[in-house]
Amino acid sequence: MMRFALRTEHRTRAVSLLLLLLAACAAPAPVEPVVDPTPVVVAGRFATLTVTTAGSAPISSRETYLNGTWRLHSADSVLLKEGTLEIRGRGNSTWSMPKKPYRLRLTSATDLLGMPASRHWALLANYADKTLLRTDLVLDLGRRMGWQYVPRSQFVQLRLNGQYDGVYQLTEHIRVETNRVNIPELKVADTSSALVSGGYLLEVDELYGEDFCWNTPRAQLPVCAKSPETLRQPGWGKHQAYITGYVRTLEDALYGPNFTDPAVGYAAYIDVPSAVDYFLLNELIKNVDGNMRRSTFLTKPRGGKLVFGPLWDYDITVGNVNYGGADATSGWQIRGAPWFARLWQDPAFVQRVKLRWQQIRNDGTLSSWRQNTLARWDYMSVEQRRNFERWPILNTWVWPNRVVTGAYDGEMAAMLEWLSLRTSWMDEQLKP
Template sequence: MRTLLFLLLLAFPSLAQVSSNLPLVYIDTEGKQIVDEPKVMAKMKLIYNGEGQRNTPSGTAVYDGNIGIEYRGSSSQSFPKKPFGFETWDETGEDIKFDFFGWPEESDWILYPSYNEKSLIHNVLTLRMAEQMGLYGSRTKYVELYLNGSYEGIYVFMEKVKRDKGRVDISKLEPDEESGEDLTGGYIIKVDKNTGSNNGSWKSNYSNQAGAFKPSEFFYEYPKDITTIQRDYIQSYIEDFEDVLQTENFADAATGYQQYIDMESFVLMTIVNEVAKNVDGYRISTFLYKDKNEKLKLGPPWDYDISYGNANYCNGSSYQGFSYNFNFVCPDDTWQVLFWWQKFLSDVNFVKAYRSTYDDLRSNGILEESKLLALIDELANEIKEAQVRNFQRWPILGQYVWPQPQPVPATWEGEVEELKKWIPLRLQWLDQNIPSEMEVLSAEKGLGFNVKAYPNPYISSVSIEIVSEEKAIANVRLIDLLGREIKNQDFDLEKGQNQLNLNFPENHSSQTLQLLKVKVGGVEITHRMVQK
């Protein structure tokens, strides 16, 4: 019956969408139910007449064959609009490679729904931004999907993160490569939740948080048929890197952590995560890869629905604050940011590269405000027609969908406009708050300590960043202009960067202008704070 309906849709366009500026994807499972592994065989047609051309159900199919399809993702599977992973198959269920949209040929692909991100832009924007920064990010194409005769809306047709030429371009690691140069790559590792199927994992020996043992878990992503010797090699490589990070001389350019990592990739991915204010950054859906005789690289970027202010928890909606300080903002969350960034940001070499690379991208790169806004307009224009059909199928505009902050825009145009307003505020905040080389040197050379406090104006909490020259105790006081104490609290400081949080009860009320006083040893720094 479903096969008949599928054929009717192709034969009679009136039963389906007659015309679209986006490619059309038709999938028919021939009565089989899609599950989260294993993949089931289905038929797929992709109709695409080329850039700028209209596509209709009766148009020419650039792909017309078998696929193996399954649900994919973690929390995203709970939404009505499901994410799919699929492979292009032959008649026997064996992988075959295909060059969709002129991309490098491969067999593994993803159809991404962006259900809880209603502009439908965040992921594509981030991957295009990363690409213009010189990173590999999965290629993307908006399509409209029909599944078993049912219109399912706009999806992002995209490359799965995978080792191959044109994707994560590292050496193929064969099972018999277990010694010497051969053993050194290539590997893909993922830091993530322990959900769904995986190829094995190990946990870090170090906690990401003081006072509670919350280590990150590393999953073997590639090769799938990894041997015990290969597992031991890549685990030992990352453990040696983490051991060095814990030493007093971790920042030494010759003997420190830079022996193990490609700093450029770590700096660029840090900028990607911070521009997007990615709530999951550095702790979930985080990829790492290593080629033969090469250092460990961070990337490629992945999963940015809950970013650009689209999270109503852990300060995720604010354009202020750093994603790498998640552990201080949300210490009770199970999945914490790798402790690596606490160390990186105490190293003048990393901070110098971070600040100068960001400044270059802001002055003459994709992070120029006009360029980012133009990219958003380009993507919005591409899906402007199809988004109407998408939200007829999924009538969620103006309604809360986890984890969207309030107020919820009533229209798709409102969602896009919200993104366009958020990004300039974020960039301006980063301009003022990304640390500088001198701030780290001031701590290293004993010139005192540096304090930043935000948001300002604040409502019910204040975050404080302190770069300290040594382990110490910071006394933090908030007083009004009459000298009355609103808050008085001591904090233990580690050498380097520290993140503190002052929280106030909901009924807290005082004068609008207040003084925040931070005292370490015999030195006190005062900030003027404004309460909304």
């Protein structure tokens, strides 16, 4: 484990050096700068979300919801929204950490901090990510790359049962809804050949975290149905047969002798542009879970091909992990994964990856993302202090940190340095 020292008073110098480093490995000047999909947030205090469970009962389960109330105040203490809710724990490894993540189910669908109305939300703790920003930044990159749906989120100060509990990321829970994963919500009566083809929300999840999961026949990928949630129940047999059969046919085409043929190979079943973007994004950040193990979402729209996305779960990426080779700025992370190892054997797929990389390097996608990353550093610089007073871990190793810097600015500088080196390595590998 490395230790990366950076005194707070040297932050201005660090930013200047990092800007020079980033510029040195940048692509040629953008031809057409990408329009920022969301306005850069200026420094300032966050809204406060206050949650009180019935009888102030502790939240100790990821399965059982507790009843409670919630109130959302603006940064200047104006009451914005309030209501009742149910709350429980969420997450896998993150649930074992002292600062807990939560799942919220509001009694009534409500819009929150500019995000469209829904009942279903998540509070991400980002305990192992001492920048508090990695998931936010990767989702921002996804928007800039043009992903069809990227979960929206806003940072809040959380008060839970009368106690300040730190900075949390209030985010949309991934689910089939008009303003989220906008595919048809399948009904048990949708059994015709046209209707049964979609929509399905799937997740590659080695923990088998849903009621209906199966292993694909060729690659043995653990795939679970997020929607419909009731796929295992009586009456859904035709839907089970369709989606498992579709993935089986996809793998037969992918691993078959004619897999490069656009008409009968994998391209007849996979939305190739989404696979290319999934590959590049997860390689750039070296997502240790992105090699078709966990937190990989797939959607099957009605009458359409299988699409990679939406994006989710990036707190242990961008140099914040010390295993699986994901700490190194060189080397492939996704290329050898199931499906992608085979895709990489197709020269046409490799060429599409290279062309897409050159596009996002030259059109301003990555350069504008880097600039917004620096802006987010300023955005979090004040709020993080109170968070780390509540959770004093800046000098402590937390699984699976690659570095311990002892300071928030050190964490940000270490992340940006790692990212610039990773970008340079990708440039060398993906030359046209």
